[in-house]
Amino acid sequence: MYRFVAGVLAPCILGRFIRPLLLIILFAWICFCIAIIPTNLKIGLDQRLAMPLGSYELDYFDAVAKYLAVGPPVYFVVTHGHPYNTLDGQNNVCNSVKCSNSSLLAQINFASKFPEYYYVTSPATSWVDDFFDWTDAPLTYQCCRVYSNDSTTFCPPSDTVGNCTSCPVSDRRPSPENFTQYLPFFLRQNPDHACPKGGKAAYSTAVELLSPVQNSSSKVLVGANYFMTYHTVLRDPQDYIVAIRRARELAENITQSWNDLRHNRTASTVIRRNIVFPYR
Known part of the structure; x- marks a missing residue:
């Protein structure tokens, strides 16, 4: 693992073209997250998302x-x-x-x-x-x-x-x-x-x-x-x-x-x- 990170992953990430590309992607992701906060982000979690697909609780939530x-x-x-x-x-x-x-x-x-x-x-x-x-x-x-x-x-x-x-x-x-x-x-x-x-x-x-x-x-x-x-x-x-x-x-x-x-x-x-x- 150490050799892979030191010999392959690190040189790839720190490459001449990869490093600025990663910074651009990171900056774009931050801007996207900031943009959706006041519009589409809602407080609360749908209870169905915490249940497995076959749970009887899903029938209960549907009945409610x-x-x-x-x-x-x-x-x-x-x-x-x-x-x-x-x-x-x-x-x-x-x-x-x-x-x-x-x-x-x-x-x-x-x-x-x-x-x-x-x-x-x-x-x-x-x-x-x-x-x-x-x-x-x-x-x-x-x-x-x-x-x-x-x-x-x-x-x-x-x-x-x-x-x-x-x-x-x-x-x-x-x-x-x-x-x-x-x-x-x-x-x-x-x-x-x-x-x-x-x-x-x-x-x-x-x-x-x-x-x-x-x-x-x-x-x-x-x-x-x-x-x-x-x-x-x-x-x-x-x-x-x-x-x-x-x-x-x-x-x-x-x-x-x-x-x-x-x-x-x-x-x-x-x-x-x-x-x-x-x-x-």
């Missing part, structure tokens, strides 16, 4: 491309720090009466009206709005109830004979103290015919509850939490890549709208800086 009728879920995660127990903090997230037109859920709902661009097919589930409905449910439902002689003690659904009354909420919103007091009960209550708005089935893993800081009046603190929706049908890797790009764009728009609100408020009402990001 032909018959798939539902997209994967996407979670818009709100990091710890958002003031859910304040009216402004609630209005910047919820999608019901008196909520902001640019709230998190309003923007996701808007995106779902343009599935061709945002790849979002439906409005997101909202533990905040369902929690409001749960706290404001009439007494005929065994949802949020307290004892008549002690409004600070929660009346559990199992108590059907006690002297219970509806939770004291005004204008469909619990007070900051009641928000943190009732939220754990909402997340622990199973939905049933007596209270279909119980949040355990849908939201028990959607909201992180943290211990309050020392000397705080809050019962719990809301940590990271998410709002779930679904992508449109994604049939190939390119669809997945574009969908997550659009989800990140939507999350950045929500975060930016919150940051704009922070700059427009006084120091006493400023919203703590936190972000929204998509997770799939």
Whole structure:
């Protein structure tokens, strides 16, 4: 091998005409690679290329491309720090009466009206709005109830004979103290015919509850939490890549709208800086 390289290959490559020819070919190849980068080069790899020709996975990929009728879920995660127990903090997230037109859920709902661009097919589930409905449910439902002689003690659904009354909420919103007091009960209550708005089935893993800081009046603190929706049908890797790009764009728009609100408020009402990001 050494003799072949030293006696044949090296003299051939370093020859008078071969050496400039190789440099021209190399330069042309570099120019060709640079030219196709912004036009024809796509991110992602077709999954079929990684499979042998006789693999049963090829039939699966063909079936997915032909018959798939539902997209994967996407979670818009709100990091710890958002003031859910304040009216402004609630209005910047919820999608019901008196909520902001640019709230998190309003923007996701808007995106779902343009599935061709945002790849979002439906409005997101909202533990905040369902929690409001749960706290404001009439007494005929065994949802949020307290004892008549002690409004600070929660009346559990199992108590059907006690002297219970509806939770004291005004204008469909619990007070900051009641928000943190009732939220754990909402997340622990199973939905049933007596209270279909119980949040355990849908939201028990959607909201992180943290211990309050020392000397705080809050019962719990809301940590990271998410709002779930679904992508449109994604049939190939390119669809997945574009969908997550659009989800990140939507999350950045929500975060930016919150940051704009922070700059427009006084120091006493400023919203703590936190972000929204998509997770799939």
